[in-house]
Amino acid sequence: MNIYDRLNELNITLPPVATPAAAYVPFVQTGQLIFLSGHIARKNGQVWTGQLGLTMSTDEAKQAARAVAIDLLGTLHAAVGDLNKITRIVKVMSLVNSSASYTEQHLVTNGCSELIGEIFGAKGAHARSAFGVAQLPMGSCVEIELIAEVA
Numbered sequence: 001m002n003i004y005d006r007l008n009e010l011n012i013t014l015p016p017v018a019t020p021a022a023a024y025v026p027f028v029q030t031g032q033l034i035f036l037s038g039h040i041a042r043k044n045g046q047v048w049t050g051q052l053g054l055t056m057s058t059d060e061a062k063q064a065a066r067a068v069a070i071d072l073l074g075t076l077h078a079a080v081g082d083l084n085k086i087t088r089i090v091k092v093m094s095l096v097n098s099s100a101s102y103t104e105q106h107l108v109t110n111g112c113s114e115l116i117g118e119i120f121g122a123k124g125a126h127a128r129s130a131f132g133v134a135q136l137p138m139g140s141c142v143e144i145e146l147i148a149e150v151a
Helices: 003-009 058-080 105-124
Strands: 027-030 033-040 086-097 127-133 142-150
Touching: 003 105, 027 058, 033 058, 033 086, 058 086, 058 105, 058 142, 086 105, 105 127, 105 142
Parallel strands: 086 127
Antiparallel strands: 027 033, 033 142, 086 142
């Protein structure tokens, strides 16, 4: 299936690449691999803030991780010009703004992983890490980076 047809079925519009907030680039390609810089969660154009286990629920943060996945796909599209050229989503790394007692980072990250699977099918099955961290830039609840392989 064409990736853009699948995005249309899911009512997803890819956003433009966000301007980096510090000294880095949005993506780097080396050989067949594309490394996307970490993307923080945004809601209505603003940083989606919160700390899991303190001010935010797992379900809400899972939605934030899904929103990050959409932003990552917008950057990936800009990097390759055509998402149909992606042969594999290789790895997702998720950082979840967490209190010391919060232990459901993996469930939060499912918001990203599940959407990637819906869009890419078997090519979207990826390795993954999900970490709890004490804080993220601008108080974001989630930051996710991605590595993809391109034809």
